[in-house]
Amino acid sequence: MKTNLSVLTIILFLFFSSSNVQAQISSEVGIFAGPVSFRGDYGEKGDSETNFGNTGLGIGINHYANFAYSGRSRSYFNQHFKVRSQFLYHTTNLEHYGRYVDGGSSQAFKLKAMTGKASVIELGTGLEWYYGRIRDFERNIGEIMPYAGFGFNVVFASPKNETSLPGELGSSDNTWPSFLWKPGEDPRVSSEAETTFGLNFQAGIKYKLSRSGELQLEARWHTYFSDMVDGLNPSSGNKSNDWMAMLAIGYIYYL
Secondary structure, three states: OOOOHHHHHHHHHHHHHHHOOOOOOEEEEEEEEEEEEEEOOOOOOOOHHHHHHOEEEEEEEEEEEEOOOOOOOOOHHHHHEEEEEEEEEEEEEEEOOOHHHOOOOHHHHHHHOEEEEEEEEEEEEEEEEEOOOHHHHHHOOOOEEEEEEEEEEEEEEEEEEEEOOOOOOOOOOOOOHHHOOOOOOOOOEOOOOEEEEEEEEEEEEEEEEEOOEEEEEEEEEEEEOOOOOOOEOOOOOOOOOOEEEEEEEEEEEEO
16 A cells, blocks of 8 residues: 555554543443445446345444543533544445446447456544433433544555456456546556545444443545546546445443
């Protein structure tokens, strides 16, 4: 990956920032997992087969800095916000779906023979906002709390693209025309690692399961600053940056 020392420094700061707080600020650790719907350049945009076919799995770890019990616990920020740091890994097998792979033309056959895989690691931090008071929620077993959040991620992608036809992708004999590139241009099909950044947004509910833990159900959306997370950058068609959606179930433990 194209990662230098300064980027590594930023990553470590983002991931551990919420741990470097005063002793009276409590910590929580959570694990979560769920299906991931990856949206890149595989499949036709808006096609139902694409939406359900290019689905993978994600798993992650969260750390929360809880300010509700600090010296200024009465402030709105302390009672309604937590700082979250996260590690997330997700992987999705990718295929082309939609009208362009239907039929028996030679071009459709090239597209149908092409497959990929997006394996992504994300490290980041952000804020979570809670509808009610955090201390009230954590005191009452059986309580339900809606919440929402947003954050910033460093993204490490390891795409893999191949074809079942003879040769490597990039030849007019086995590659859909939109994925061909001219000499001197950046490749439009790549299996090289990509480092980029992204924004993440979440919304969900938490259920107070016990004195020391809670369950969560969360929907999240991540948008990336690159169109090469899946290793594809077509000359026409869907030229938007890649993104993914995830539905996660998790458990959070109070340290």
